[in-house]
Amino acid sequence: MPFLANLFSPRSSLGNLEKHGPDIATPDSESNKSPVPPQAVAKEEQEQLICATLSRFAQVPVSDIFVLEPGWNPTGLTDDQASEILKIHGPNTPVAERHLAALRMFWGAVVNPFNILLTILAIVNAATDQLSTFVVMMAMVVASTGLRYWQELKSTIQAVNLIKSVTTNTRVLRYRSSGPEEVEIDQRSVVPGDIIAVTSGDVFPGDCVLITAEAITITQASLTGEVMPIDKTVRLAAPCPGETLNLLHNDNVCLAGTSVVTGNGHALVVSTGKDTYMASIASELSKRRPENATQIGIRKVSYVLMAFMAIMAPIVLIIQGAVSKNWKGAVMFAIAVAVGITPEMLPMIVTSNLALSAVRVARKKVIVKRFDAIQNLGAVQILCSDKTGTLTADLVRISMSTTGTGESSQLPIKLAYINSSLQTGSRSPIDHAIVDFVDQSEQDIFTDIPGDGWIKQGEVPFDSSRRLLSVLVSRPGGDGSEGLLITKGAVEEVLDLCVSTYNHQPPSSNAPGPFALSPSMTSILTAPERQNILDTAQRLNEDGLRLVAVACREQLIKPFMTISPSDENELTFIGFIGLLDPLKPDATQAIKDLAALNVQVRILTGDAPAVAAKVARDLGLIPSRDQSSTTVNEKDVEASSSSNGDEGLILTGVQLAALADDQDAYKDAIDRCIIFAKLSPYQKLEVVKALRAGHGGRAVAFLGDGVNDALAIRGADVGISVDSGTEIAKEAADVILLEKNLAVVADGVMEGRITLMNTLKYIKMATSSNFGNIFSLLVASAWLPYQPMLPIQILVQNLLYDFSQASIPWDNVDPEYLVAPKTWGAKSIIRFMVCIGPFSSPFDIITFSINWFHYGIRTLHNPRVDLAQTNWFLEGSLTQLLIIHFLRTGKVPFIQSRASISVFCTTFGIAGIAIAIPYIPKINTALQLTPPDPLFYAYLLGMIAGYALVVHIAKTLYQLAFKEWL
Ligand SMILES: Nc1ncnc2c1ncn2[C@@H]1O[C@H](COP(=O)(O)OP(=O)(O)OP(=O)(O)O)[C@@H](O)[C@H]1O
Numbered sequence: 011m012p013f014l015a016n017l018f019s020p021r022s023s024l025g026n027l028e029k030h031g032p033d034i035a036t037p038d039s040e041s042n043k044s045p046v047p048p049q050a051v052a053k054e055e056q057e058q059l060i061c062a063t064l065s066r067f068a069q070v071p072v073s074d075i076f077v078l079e080p081g082w083n084p085t086g087l088t089d090d091q092a093s094e095i096l097k098i099h100g101p102n103t104p105v106a107e108r109h110l111a112a113l114r115m116f117w118g119a120v121v122n123p124f125n126i127l128l129t130i131l132a133i134v135n136a137a138t139d140q141l142s143t144f145v146v147m148m149a150m151v152v153a154s155t156g157l158r159y160w161q162e163l164k165s166t167i168q169a170v171n172l173i174k175s176v177t178t179n180t181r182v183l184r185y186r187s188s189g190p191e192e193v194e195i196d197q198r199s200v201v202p203g204d205i206i207a208v209t210s211g212d213v214f215p216g217d218c219v220l221i222t223a224e225a226i227t228i229t230q231a232s233l234t235g236e237v238m239p240i241d242k243t244v245r246l247a248a249p250c251p252g253e254t255l256n257l258l259h260n261d262n263v264c265l266a267g268t269s270v271v272t273g274n275g276h277a278l279v280v281s282t283g284k285d286t287y288m289a290s291i292a293s294e295l296s297k298r299r300p301e302n303a304t305q306i307g308i309r310k311v312s313y314v315l316m317a318f319m320a321i322m323a324p325i326v327l328i329i330q331g332a333v334s335k336n337w338k339g340a341v342m343f344a345i346a347v348a349v350g351i352t353p354e355m356l357p358m359i360v361t362s363n364l365a366l367s368a369v370r371v372a373r374k375k376v377i378v379k380r381f382d383a384i385q386n387l388g389a390v391q392i393l394c395s396d397k398t399g400t401l402t403a404d405l406v407r408i409s410m411s412t413t414g415t416g417e418s419s420q421l422p423i424k425l426a427y428i429n430s431s432l433q434t435g436s437r438s439p440i441d442h443a444i445v446d447f448v449d450q451s452e453q454d455i456f457t458d459i460p461g462d463g464w465i466k467q468g469e470v471p472f473d474s475s476r477r478l479l480s481v482l483v484s485r486p487g488g489d490g491s492e493g494l495l496i497t498k499g500a501v502e503e504v505l506d507l508c509v510s511t512y513n514h515q516p517p518s519s520n521a522p523g524p525f526a527l528s529p530s531m532t533s534i535l536t537a538p539e540r541q542n543i544l545d546t547a548q549r550l551n552e553d554g555l556r557l558v559a560v561a562c563r564e565q566l567i568k569p570f571m572t573i574s575p576s577d578e579n580e581l582t583f584i585g586f587i588g589l590l591d592p593l594k595p596d597a598t599q600a601i602k603d604l605a606a607l608n609v610q611v612r613i614l615t616g617d618a619p620a621v622a623a624k625v626a627r628d629l630g631l632i633p634s635r636d637q638s639s640t641t642v643n644e645k646d647v648e649a650s651s652s653s654n655g656d657e658g659l660i661l662t663g664v665q666l667a668a669l670a671d672d673q674d675a676y677k678d679a680i681d682r683c684i685i686f687a688k689l690s691p692y693q694k695l696e697v698v699k700a701l702r703a704g705h706g707g708r709a710v711a712f713l714g715d716g717v718n719d720a721l722a723i724r725g726a727d728v729g730i731s732v733d734s735g736t737e738i739a740k741e742a743a744d745v746i747l748l749e750k751n752l753a754v755v756a757d758g759v760m761e762g763r764i765t766l767m768n769t770l771k772y773i774k775m776a777t778s779s780n781f782g783n784i785f786s787l788l789v790a791s792a793w794l795p796y797q798p799m800l801p802i803q804i805l806v807q808n809l810l811y812d813f814s815q816a817s818i819p820w821d822n823v824d825p826e827y828l829v830a831p832k833t834w835g836a837k838s839i840i841r842f843m844v845c846i847g848p849f850s851s852p853f854d855i856i857t858f859s860i861n862w863f864h865y866g867i868r869t870l871h872n873p874r875v876d877l878a879q880t881n882w883f884l885e886g887s888l889t890q891l892l893i894i895h896f897l898r899t900g901k902v903p904f905i906q907s908r909a910s911i912s913v914f915c916t917t918f919g920i921a922g923i924a925i926a927i928p929y930i931p932k933i934n935t936a937l938q939l940t941p942p943d944p945l946f947y948a949y950l951l952g953m954i955a956g957y958a959l960v961v962h963i964a965k966t967l968y969q970l971a972f973k974e975w976l
């Protein structure tokens with residue numbers, strides 16, 4: 011049953027959107043020269059082709075690169091050149107971007123068991139000259155295909171367009187009339203030959219060769235899953251004979267999709283779009299993604315249904331054949347039964363449901379990059395968030411500049427300004443705040459030190475593991491050899507590198523002299539002084555100030571010197587800068603909303619524990635000082651976090667590392683703590699993984715925007731980032747918030763739950779009604795000498811039911827189903843099917859009995875067999891349709907819980923159509939249905955009422971026994 015396997019494949023429903031096979035490389039300027047026709051290029055050859063293109067530029071010294079291709083040069087392409095190249099190569103569409111595979115979707119709608127069987131039946135009818143039947147059957151094929159296609163396409167188009175609104179920007183060098191200019195463009199417009207400028211957090215838009223590099227490390231996690239950053243440099247050496255290019259391990263090649271962790275530089279784009287390595291492994295990449303809860307759920311349910319079909323179809327065939335002796339008819343009948351059992355609308359329902367909710371959350375400015383992330387969002391039990399910009403307003407402002415003991419001094423801010431304004435790594439909000447503060451300050455603070463004229467001689471960019479940023483500068487006006495190494499960063503990290511401290515008020519003079527680190531101005535940093543500084547920092551942190559410590563050292567500058575983290579030593583401590591980062595006004599409410607949805611919030615930050623604790627306290631995540639002063643003192647909290655004390659709510663990176671050997675204490679601490687502070691990027695990922703693994707598996711979301719959050723975003727069930735976040739974080743995320751507003755996360759969670767509930771609703775209804783039908787069919791096959799319904803009638807009934815189910819994505823969900831996280835549970839679905847499904851059978855059997863006893867239809871050749879079939883057709887269709895209202899809620903339908911207008915209209919409308927069909931000329935003859943006896947409607951009403959009552963009682967008992975319904 012290959013097409014059934016395909017239908018049920020958990021990825022098939024989303025496959026249309028997410029997967030597009032490896033696009034074969036199209037010829038570019040280089041591959042044009044290749045005689046190999048692109049279509050024939052096998053995967054290996056394709057990789058060779060990519061290597062060949064890259065090695066041409068990557069295996070020559072950087073000075074020779076631009077000789078290779080006429081028109082390419084180090085000052086960048088002109089706009090005209092770029093648009094010409096863009097015409098040839100096409101837009102640089104990111105591999106991860108969903109393509110609207112309209113044709114594939116159409117194919118999926120056309121080729122399904124329902125259509126195939128119906129077409130075969132139609133052809134049989136045409137061959138036996140029953141033209142009207144042929145026309146009706148083909149009309150059904152067109153209608154069912156049209157419905158599925160239209161529904162799926164419409165919802166998908168909207169959702170896919172939304173995703174395109176999230177852009178990844180790249181800084182490229184373009185040669186304009188005024189000379190080379192750095193412009194920021196959409197990654198889709200980057201072309202081979204472009205020179206791009208990259209810095210920490212940027213994603214490479216194509217396969218690139220580095221042409222300048224300052225301490226660049228990149229991560230290839232998006233390609234290989236390997237999280238450790240690797241160093242990249244420019245190539246100076248000439249090509250060696252026989253040298254081969256290793257795509258992933260080449261020093262100067264940065265592949266599309268990889269991103270800069272630290273450092274900065276320029277790179278030449280060699281291949282874009284379909285010609286990149288990432289595109290060549292696109293299908294592998296999508297396979298490599300582990301199945302998420304939704305996909306696993308669909309797969310399990312599908313297997314159960316396939317097993318049912320595999321068992322039921324032969325049984326029905328044998329019984330029907332043996333009783334009727336008409337084996338040809340029995341085969342057709344068994345196939346129709348199999349088709350009837352197939353929930354062929356499942357892919358459509360899942361896709362429409364997901365796409366629809368993607369569109370709905372987009373109204374709240376939430377973009378879902380991977381559709382099924384929305385269901386995972388509904389399942390989230392823990393939301394981890396970094397602090398700045400998500401919980402706080404990201405309006406970092408300088409609040410103070412002080413000495414290590416907290417006395418006001420302008421020296422720290424002045425030195426920090428030189429550091430921030432000259433550093434070329436990505437500008438963090440901290441650097442922005444420092445530069446803006448000084449630039450906008452009304453008085454000139456640079457009296458003892460010049461504000462400009464410093465020349466940067468070297469830089470060690472910020473990284474979240476070191477938490478330091480250093481620049482080496484030469485003094486203005488000097489001969490260039492007198493240098494100063496200025497380091498700023500997190501307090502403990504800076505202090506660890508300091509050996510002395512600066513005397514802000516030298517005893518000999520009251521007026522500030524030119525800044526110098528002469529021995530008279532510095533003194534050895536003693537242990538008590540160190541402690542004093544840490545205490546000051548703790549005090550300021552507790553007031554909610556983020557701190558950046560500043561230190562420096564005189565350094566003799568030699569020609570061509572470079573600096574590295576090992577030069578950050580023997581520093582003189584200067585002081586702190588205190589930054590205020592107020593809470594977002596809506597953050598407290600958002601946390602409350604999430605708590606109401608039973609989603610716990612944890613803070614995972616690289617910042618100091620005391621600042622994070624202040625934020626958490628203000629948000630109500632941990633008890634406030636007054637509440638806790640008798641029991642929970644901040645320091646106790648911290649101290650106790652590694653012990654088993656109940657109040658241990660904060661864990662630092664160092665403590666986390668120390669717990670690594672004791673698995674029980676580790677798990678306990680992860681479970682208990684609300685704040686995880688001073689974490690490295692890897693530790694953020696580690697905490698997310700540990701939280702996911704806890705309690706037999708929990709769904710965890712991570713919300714962050716920085717380079718240091720990307721790993722955790724990728725490692726979470728749902729990675730969330732913000733549009734203004736770094737490109738690397740956005741690239742890793744499944745969900746992008748267009749506005750930095752935490753409240754929308756709660757909306758997204760709600761929407762995810764609605765989506766999941768509606769999908770579950772469909773599955774439970776479809777499976778239970780099919781399960782009931784199977785019983786009835788078995789009874790009918792064993793008892794009745796004629797087919798209880800013709801294959802074509804089964805198919806029409808099935809089609810009508812499908813039409814009515816198509817409105818389920820739009821249905822209302824009772825609020826009580828939305829208060830707690832919910833996941834797919836195959837067990838719960840099967841239990842529902844087995845317990846509730848069989849209740850339809852007694853009413854089917856009553857119908858058979860009415861036909862047998864009341865109408866006396868007891869033989870195959872009875873001229874009123876069509877009446878018997880019509881009666882069951884009507885009873886089956888109407889009960890199935892109306893019972894939707896009973897199954898969609900655990901409460902009393904129509905009174906306590908109402909379906910949405912669309913579900914209401916479709917179910918009753920289609921019930922009307924079912925009643926009308928036996929009266930419509932031509933159609934009734936084609937389907938061999940006949941107008942029923944008016945008295946049968948009385949029976950029908952009684953049966954519907956009885957069925958409703960039985961289902962209601964069963965529902966009440968079921969809920970008592972299992973404490974759940976949907
Ligand atoms: N540009 C910078 N220069 C110097 N120090 C910095 C810089 N950015 C951050 N720091 C220091 O590193 C510490 C950790 O900051 P970082 O931004 O890496 O953590 P984070 O996890 O992103 O924090 P948050 O949760 O607040 O977003 C800061 O408190 C600060 O002391």
Ligand SMILES: [Mg+2]
Pocket residue numbers: 396397398715716
């Ligand atoms: Mg951050």
